[in-house]
Amino acid sequence: MEPTPPPAQLLAGTCLAFHPVPQQRRRADGWTPIMQQCFIRALEAMGSVGQAxxxxxxxxxxxxxxxxxxxxxxxxxxxxRAISMGGCGSSIMRWIARSTASPPSGCCVAVRST
Structure with missing residues (x-):
């Protein structure tokens, strides 16, 4: 049996690049790779695990x-890395403004003004 190649790196080309945590079970409401990516981005923007x-x-x-x-x-x-950069809420706004594509399917980061 050949070893399974690692999953594609998420957020490639950024300092937040990572390989997603392998899923134990497929769940629509679980930590999919897209949800992991959105969480890391939210963590960078908010600086709080609970908020992200x-x-x-x-x-x-x-x-x-x-x-x-x-x-x-x-x-x-x-x-x-996201925590060390966290709390700069404007970074996600800059990311959204630079993005020409739609957010990844299943990505539900809510940006709220305080």
């Missing part, structure tokens, strides 16, 4: 469980 998790429709505890799963090392590193 809520922004993508997930819970804080669920995010920490994902980070602790086997195979989550790359995701955890992107998480740490």
């Amino acid at each position: 998790a809520r922004a993508v429709g997930m819970g804080r505890r669920s995010a920490y469980r994902l980070r602790d799963r086997p195979g989550a090392e790359s995701f955890a590193q992107a998480w740490d």
Whole structure:
């Protein structure tokens, strides 16, 4: 049996690039690779795990469980980089403004003004 190649890197070409955490089960409401990508972007923008998790429709505890799963090392590193850059809420607005494409399917980051 040949080894399975690693999944494609998400957010490639950015300092937040990572390989998604392998899914244990396929769930429409779970941590899909797109949800992981949206969470990392929200974490960068908000600087708070709880806020970023809520922004993508997930819970804080669920995010920490994902980070602790086997195979989550790359995701955890992107998480740490996002936290270190976090709190600059305007960064997601700049990303949205630069983007010419629609947001990835299933990405539900809610940007709210305070």
